[in-house]
Amino acid sequence: xxKSSPGELWTLNFEVTMGVMAEVEPEVREQGLEMKxxxxxxxxxxxxxxxxxxxxxxxxxxxxxxMVKRLESVGFVKRQTETGDLRRFRLTLTPSGRKAxxxxxxxxxxxxxxxxxxxxxxxxxxxxxxxxxxxxxxxxPR
Numbered sequence: 001x002x003k004s005s006p007g008e009l010w011t012l013n014f015e016v017t018m019g020v021m022a023e024v025e026p027e028v029r030e031q032g033l034e035m036k037x038x039x040x041x042x043x044x045x046x047x048x049x050x051x052x053x054x055x056x057x058x059x060x061x062x063x064x065x066x067m068v069k070r071l072e073s074v075g076f077v078k079r080q081t082e083t084g085d086l087r088r089f090r091l092t093l094t095p096s097g098r099k100a101x102x103x104x105x106x107x108x109x110x111x112x113x114x115x116x117x118x119x120x121x122x123x124x125x126x127x128x129x130x131x132x133x134x135x136x137x138x139x140x141p142r
């Protein structure tokens with residue numbers, strides 16, 4: 001692989017991510033979750049309000065509402081009115097929701113581990129270093 005453009009690197013990264021997600025989707029569904037719902041549950045502890053979830057997941061608010069209602073109906077999420085503001089809801093992950101999320105995360109981890117097994121120990125460490133660097137919002141260019 002020669003010098004890759006930013007677009008080529010972006011596409012490769014996206015293809016790896018989507019490939020792993022497509023691979024695990026049937027098993028995640030067996031846990032009672034769609035892939036988008038899995039990611040929603042993973043953000044819930046840090047973003048307990050629907051509008052915050054929508055921003056964090058870059059997802060339209062009506063989509064979040066739809067997913068929350070479904071997750072609430074299967075007992076994975078609990079919605080409570082916020083004290084002092086009856087228009088605002090706080091979402092919490094129920095024990096069964098946490099169990100489903102953790103099971104789905106284990107499935108995703110195993111699938112990604114199979115991909116990572118293609119790398120040497122030093123390549124894996126370098127990948128981790130690079131991903132951390134790329135994830136830093138305000139890191140200066142080198």
